[in-house]
Structure formats: C-alpha cells, structure tokens
Amino acid sequence: MNRFTGKTVLVTGAGTGLGRAISLAFAAEGASVVAAGRTASSLDETVGLIKAAGGTSVAVTADVTDSDSLRNLVHESVTRFGGLDIAVNNAGIFRGTVPAGEISEEDWDAVLKTNTTGVWLAMKHEIAHMKENGGGVIVNISSNLGTHMRIPNAAAYITSKAAVSALTRAAALDHIHQNIRINAVSPGAADGPMSLFPGETEADRTERVKTQNPLGRVAEAGEVAAAVLYLASPAAGAMVGTDLVIDSGSTA
Numbered sequence: 001m002n003r004f005t006g007k008t009v010l011v012t013g014a015g016t017g018l019g020r021a022i023s024l025a026f027a028a029e030g031a032s033v034v035a036a037g038r039t040a041s042s043l044d045e046t047v048g049l050i051k052a053a054g055g056t057s058v059a060v061t062a063d064v065t066d067s068d069s070l071r072n073l074v075h076e077s078v079t080r081f082g083g084l085d086i087a088v089n090n091a092g093i094f095r096g097t098v099p100a101g102e103i104s105e106e107d108w109d110a111v112l113k114t115n116t117t118g119v120w121l122a123m124k125h126e127i128a129h130m131k132e133n134g135g136g137v138i139v140n141i142s143s144n145l146g147t148h149m150r151i152p153n154a155a156a157y158i159t160s161k162a163a164v165s166a167l168t169r170a171a172a173l174d175h176i177h178q179n180i181r182i183n184a185v186s187p188g189a190a191d192g193p194m195s196l197f198p199g200e201t202e203a204d205r206t207e208r209v210k211t212q213n214p215l216g217r218v219a220e221a222g223e224v225a226a227a228v229l230y231l232a233s234p235a236a237g238a239m240v241g242t243d244l245v246i247d248s249g250s251t252a
C-alpha cells in the first residue's frame with residue numbers, strides 16, 4: 001500500500017522504539033518523514049534506515065518541553081517538505097517506580113512536562129500550521145496505563161497518560177471544524193525499551209509477559225505502528241477523538 005504518498009509526517013521520539021517503527025512504516029507507504037527527538041545520533045539512524053529502504057526522511061533535533069524548539073520543528077517540516085499533513089506525538093518518558101507519595105518533585109515535573117505538556121505544546125504548533133493550510137491529522141501516543149488501567153508505583157506516568165487521553169478527546173472536539181482530525185493510540189506493554197523492567201532483558205520480558213496479559217506477549221512495534229497509520233489514513237475519516245487500545249487484552 002502507498003496510502004501516504006505526497007504526505008509529510010512529523011514523528012516525535014522517532015529515534016528509538018515505537019517512534020522509529022512508526023517512522024519506518026509511514027516512509028514505507030510513501031510519506032516524507034520528519035524524525036524528531038533530542039538525540040541526533042539516534043534520529044540519524046532512523047533516517048538512515050528509511051533511506052536504505054528507499055524512503056524520504058530528515059532528522060530534526062527537537063525537545064517537546066521547549067516551545068521554540070517545537071515551533072522550529074514545524075517550520076523545518078514546512079521548509080524541507082512543503083507542509084505538515086500528519087503529526088504523531090509519541091515522545092514520552094517513564095520515571096519514578098515508587099509509590100505515589102514517594103515520587104520526587106523532579107520526577108513528577110519531568111514526566112508531566114514531557115508526556116502531557118509536551119503533547120499539548122506540540123499540538124499547539126502543529127495545529128497553528130494545519131488550521132491555516134486546510135487541516136491535517138494528529139495521533140497522540142498515550143498508554144493503556146492511565147484512563148484504561150493502573151499498576152502500582154507508576155502514578156506520575158499514569159497521571160500523565162490519562163491526561164493525554166483526555167486532552168486528545170478535548171482537542172479533537174475543538175479542532176475538527178478546522179478539518180484537523182485528532183485521535184490517540186494507547187499501547188499496553190509493547191516491544192520498546194519502556195516495557196523492560198530495570199535490568200530486564202527482552203528474553204526475561206517474554207517470559208514475564210506470558211502470564212501477565214491474556215495474549216501472553218507484548219505488542220510488536222509494527223502492530224502499534226499499523227494502528228497509527230490506520231488512524232492517520234483516509235479510511236479512518238470518521239474517527240475523531242478515539243483512543244485506540246492495543247494491549248494484548250490487558251484491559252479486555
């Protein structure tokens with residue numbers, strides 16, 4: 001399929017894990033991909049993989065906690081590829097595996113600033129461009145931890161992602177009349193660094209997850225990417241403010 005030929009797609013957190021898989025999947029279907037994150041070397045690797053497969057991509061270093069950086073990111077998308085059609089706000093962090101009352105103020109602030117404010121701030125700049133240019137599509141990466149389920153010792157992350165799910169719905173209502181379609185994808189444990197416990201190998205995780213969710217395995221990064229591409233595609237034209245859960249049945 002070539003659903004995204006001629007489209008420019010911006011992906012935050014594109015240098016690793018799910019963001020890289022999402023970037024590769026869009027590029028494989030013809031999109032020009034703006035790969036964004038803070039670490040130039042990992043972004044360059046993603047761009048290299050895309051180019052090696054015959055795709056089009058550019059790396060732009062950007063920090064989702066910094067408004068000027070995000071303004072520049074949208075500007076670079078427009079300058080390099082002539083516009084911004086689709087944005088995937090995927091950058092996120094997990095910190096503070098302690099009970100809620102013991103989370104440090106520094107960890108709390110960092111998680112909320114990156115995961116929640118970072119998504120809002122990215123959307124602010126993306127929407128500013130899209131509403132002046134006929135519209136666009138935004139997919140925010142939330143989590144099944146938040147609105148859908150909770151686990152112990154992850155209160156900052158859970159709070160930040162519940163807010164991303166709510167923000168997605170609220171923003172979708174506010175901007176659909178400008179032809180900006182906004183949805184979220186909420187992965188459960190997926191094949192990315194974030195689902196590894198401290199010190200855990202991928203093989204350890206495979207064993208652990210066998211009894212932790214009904215399917216008995218984590219979601220492949222490509223399975224999460226497939227959902228993002230569907231929501232960004234014209235086939236999902238009537239999907240507005242949804243929060244699509246991909247969690248191997250954890251919240252079934």
Ligand SMILES: NC(=O)c1ccc[n+]([C@@H]2O[C@H](COP(=O)([O-])OP(=O)(O)OC[C@H]3O[C@@H](n4cnc5c(N)ncnc54)[C@H](OP(=O)(O)O)[C@@H]3O)[C@@H](O)[C@H]2O)c1
Nearest residue numbers: 013016017018038039063064091092143189190192194195
């Ligand atoms: N893997 C899972 O099991 C899972 C489950 C549910 C939800 N998610 C969500 O999926 C998203 C991707 O997770 P992942 O598993 O792929 O983890 P990951 O590999 O750690 O990816 C997170 C990405 O975000 C970037 N990032 C972090 N802070 C940033 C900032 N301030 N500005 C710009 N980029 C920043 C990181 O790159 P730099 O550090 O280079 O900036 C990194 O590339 C996250 O939002 C996560 O919460 C993951």
